[in-house]
Amino acid sequence: MWDWLVGLAVAAACVIASWAVLVLLARRLPPGLLRDLAAFVPDCLTAVRRLRADPRVPRPARVAVVLAALWLASPIDLIPEFLPVIGPLDDIVVIALALRYAGRQVPREVLLAAWPGEPRLLLRLLGPAGA
Template structure:
């Protein structure tokens, strides 16, 4: 039992180290699309953690953000991570869909304030801001 626990702890440590190295290398990229893509998932996780602590964010948005974070850090995926290009694709698609769902009930300014990197990619993913008519709900 302790051997399995030691192996699991070592694997989690290696995974965390690999994530840290990738984030550090992403900061060395020149500004542009490749840098934004490299920073996308860490930015999503940071944004979700920030917004989950915000009392003004509705509960359903917090649940969607929690599911997005769990989806990213979960070792269980629809597509295995070791497959080139398409491995992380299920993480990115799930996070984008959950972020767009949560963004419908979060004020755009609050969402952009919580985004830790360049907001242009987030604005492109969310699309144009839809103005709701008074008295109409999103249900």
């Protein structure tokens, strides 16, 4: 039993450390694609938190973004987080799909107000208006 708890604590510490590295990279990198990619996961978490509390977001969209946030926080992943570069890939795909789904049900102004990062990244993810 004790080994299982130690393993769980180590896994949680690895996930928290990888998120801390992403936040640090997002603040330290010069503006550009690498900075946008490093800031994507922290920006998604902030957007999910804001969308969850917004009354203009319909229930199905709110459920989708909350489930995506739970997926992101879960230590169980399709691709392990400790793999460099591709570790957070499954998290990014799930968040992107949830935001696209929410983008069809929520006005763009609400999504853009909830997004703390570069708006062009979110607009590219959502695609053309009305699509």
